[in-house]
Amino acid sequence: MSYSQGSHRASPVAGVPGAQPPPDAYTAYDLDLYDAVTATATAVAPLPVPLSPPPPAAGGRAAARHAARRRGQSGGGSAGIRCRNRLVPLVPQALVVAFLAGGAAAFVASDKAVRLSVDGTPRTLHTYADDVAELLADEGVVTGAHDLVSPAVGEPLADGDEVVVRYGRPLTLTLDGRRRRVWTTARTVDGALRQLGVRAEGAYLSASRSAPISREGMTLLVRTERAVTFMADGRERTVRTNAATVRGALAAAGIVLRGEDTASAPLDSFPRDGQTITVMRITGSRQVREEAIPFQTVETLDDTLFAGTEAVVRQGRPGARRVTYALRTVNGVLQKPRKLSDEVVRAPVAQLVRVGTRPRPTSIADVDGLNWQALAECESGGRPGAVDSSGTYGGLYQLDRQTWRTLGGEGVAQDASSEEQTRRAKKLYVQRGAAPWPHCGRRLYR
CATH class of the missing domain: 1.10.530.10 (Lysozyme)
Structure with a gap:
């Protein structure tokens, strides 16, 4: 860039030779240049009235600098700096050189090399963003309430920083029979289980541990390994199982139920960790008994008999019924018989008695x-x-x-x-x- 005195025009700004008035609108780059020129000129010939800075562009200085850089990639002139299709007159070569050196240093200082990892995909990039929020906005990364951003979005950004973004995923988890909805930033089933503190060793999983979890989430069934103790046939057996029912845990323990055998817990219930269940060996039989039906006594007052005297007109006769009982033994102990049926085989005959009312x-x-x-x-x-x-x-x-x-x-x-x-x-x-x-x-x- 060259500079000549003949090309210098009179300055409309009093006391500042060669200074141009601030343009109506500045780019960020133009703004830095204008500040540098004004500062230098003022140092040579102080202004009688302080020079006010131009109004900032919409979006702040950071936004203005970004816009300026994008426009500056294709611009630049050999005779001067262009501002709104006008050339800023050349300043003395020494001032221009000083200005360019300072501007370059400022741009280099604001450029940062950072590492951005979005949902497990890392990349290294250069940015002029001042904080994490500005970086994410520049890169078009949108986060929500269940997403993880580290450092936090309001933290300042420095050269060499690493920013990690992990998206939240809804997980409908049924853990040992209890269903709930949780959020996780893990991208696989194994990572989600570790994040939620669920012990996966020996557990039953409805999906493999390496299965991915999409952004839309997934439904997962987990049955952890539990210790269940069975009391059966005079023995105590403790097994570790991830069975969904007591029946399945019995099978895992090698205990077979036959006939009417059952357990102290419902066979279709969920076995809990540390639970003790008693197996009941049951045998059943039937017994038929004949039982007497007592007869009734029907009394009739008779004034031909003396008081206190009774005369039996017809002798009563007991009846008989046939009763069938179910007999049940539990682990060798006979339980109370249970009546199954009752059949009358002979009806009783009532006894008829005359009771005297005549004075003795x-x-x-x-x-x-x-x-x-x-x-x-x-x-x-x-x-x-x-x-x-x-x-x-x-x-x-x-x-x-x-x-x-x-x-x-x-x-x-x-x-x-x-x-x-x-x-x-x-x-x-x-x-x-x-x-x-x-x-x-x-x-x-x-």
């Missing part, structure tokens, strides 16, 4: 109308001298020695005449009714 007799004459002959036939077969096999009871009405003497008799009843025995039996009836003859007393009322 006060004399022997009041009981003369009773059937004493029928009572004697029932008790002794109508034989006055009859004695039972034990020798305790005797006579027509089978009276013992003590009762006979209480009634005023002498000796024993079987030695007295039939008339005396009947008279004393009537006296006994006046005192006690038919109670002394529990089986044959009802014959008196026939």
